[in-house]
Amino acid sequence: MSATSILVMNGPNLSRLGKREPEVYGSLTLDEINRGIAGAFPEVTFEFFQSEYEGALIEKLFEVEERGGCAGVVLNAGAFTHYSIALRDAISAIKAPVVEVHLSNVHKREEFRHHSVLSAVCIGVIAGFGVESYHLGVRALLLRD
Numbered sequence: 001m002s003a004t005s006i007l008v009m010n011g012p013n014l015s016r017l018g019k020r021e022p023e024v025y026g027s028l029t030l031d032e033i034n035r036g037i038a039g040a041f042p043e044v045t046f047e048f049f050q051s052e053y054e055g056a057l058i059e060k061l062f063e064v065e066e067r068g069g070c071a072g073v074v075l076n077a078g079a080f081t082h083y084s085i086a087l088r089d090a091i092s093a094i095k096a097p098v099v100e101v102h103l104s105n106v107h108k109r110e111e112f113r114h115h116s117v118l119s120a121v122c123i124g125v126i127a128g129f130g131v132e133s134y135h136l137g138v139r140a141l142l143l144r145d
C-alpha cells in the first residue's frame with residue numbers, strides 16, 4: 001500500500017447495517033457507507049474489509065502490514081471493542097496508526113459499552129456522529145500524513 005492508502009475495517013454485525021437497529025445505527029448499508037467514504041476522499045486509495053470474526057480482522061491487519069503498511073486504519077470493531085484483547089494486541093503489533101470509530105455514542109448507551117480495550121492503543125476515538133464518524137476518522141489520519 002502507498003502512503004495515501006487507508007484501510008477501513010468493520011467488525012461483527014456491521015454487515016447488517018441498514019437493517020440492524022436503524023434508530024441506533026442509521027439506515028445506510030455498509031456498502032453505501034463505504035462508497036460515501038471513497039467518494040468524499042478521491043485522493044485516497046481505500047481498502048474496505050468487514051468480518052464477523054476476530055481472527056479475520058487480526059489477519060487483515062497483519063496482511064496490510066506485511067504488504068508494506070498503510071497511512072492508517074479506521075476501525076469500527078463493533079462489540080470486539082469492549083473485550084478483544086487479541087485485537088488490541090494486534091493493533092499494538094503493527095506500525096499503522098489506528099483510529100477507533102463508532103457510529104453511536106457508546107457513552108450514552110449501556111454501561112458495558114462505555115469501556116474500550118482498544119482506545120489505549122489507538123491514536124484517537126470518534127463516536128456518536130453516525131456515518132460522519134468514519135469520515136472524521138479518515139480526516140484524522142490525513143492530518144498526520
Ligand code: DQA
Nearest residue numbers: 013076078079102103104113
Ligand atoms: C458500535 C458500538 C458497539 O458497542 C456495538 O457493539 C457495535 C457498533 C458503533 O458503531 O456504534 O456493534 O461499534
